[in-house]
Amino acid sequence: MAPPTQRPSLLVIVGPTASGKSELALRVAKRYGGEIIAADSRTIYKGMDIGTAKPTSQQQAEVPHWGLNLVEPGQAYSAARFKEHALGKIDEITRRGRLPILVGGTGLYVDGVVFDFNFPPPPAFGERESLEKLSSKELQNLVEEKKYPMPENRHNRRHLVRVIERQGKQGEKQQMPKPGTLIIGLMPDEEQLKKRIATRAVEIFDKGVITETQKLSAKYGEKALLSTAGIVYKICLRLLRKEIDKDEAIWLFQTADWQYARRQRTWFKRNYHITWYPNSKQAYQAVTKILNT
């Protein structure tokens, strides 16, 4: 897809974890007076800084960041809530005459904004808890009884629950991205991405995720942490319980992060409106060309 010829009103940067999205966003923001909105389902949590590779306080001081630290660990959040938040911020930033830059690896969050998903209503209070007590078979039966569309995969309990919660309603979306949107994708080749993930994992441990995990666990409890925390924290909890040692923890983190990156790749692959670049440098040059016109 050819990039729009006029100056975009929204820049979106997507890609797998550790592909260099933040770096690119920061450079573009600094040069063109942009403000960053993180579309990331983990950096929304307060206190989860090191383990989520959240932009540092210095970076946040250089460029305004939004979408971070929205809720406490253990609290639920959703793609629908993110969409509202992001749209509000995009509006504010635009009105200030600055460039909104939506950056993230959470495909659902990004697409919700970009393709204007209309999310079916949330579950009624307490509904989820009772549905989750049912067996998969019972959930399937419920879906069939009510003639709701069966999720493509009938073994996916979570999707079954959701179909019931939204009373079989299908969400709608726009076929084309929001007008004026430029979507840049970062996709290093496999070997490079693996390397980046591996070295970043080591860095994250060097910076002290273990201590961070301890603090979070003390403040919010292991249960809250397990229910909302991302990849590293779960591994660090095992480390703190002495089930594994540090080297194993790093190894586990690297492979889990790679698996995550692949899921992200699968998600973004089907979006034909993304213009892909192998690294942030090349992407930056391309973006520069477009924004200078």
Next chain:
RNA sequence: GCAGGGUUAGUGAAGCGGUCAAACACGGCAGACUGUAAAUCUGUUGGCAUUCGCCUUCGUAGGUUCGAAUCCUACACCCUGCA
């Protein structure tokens, strides 16, 4: 040196004469996914053909048997007990 246990696909680990290309777990690969998404789930995973099927695997080399990952012999390596 003697006695015993072990060596199975990328890794761990079942199998102990036929229904074994070999359970299971992990890892790998492909995919799905609109109010949990760093989540959750599916398929696939020796090679070739991809319909019947064919070929090469279970430490190495021989042997027994209609038939062996499974039994026997020798060798190699690893672990344990006695020396």
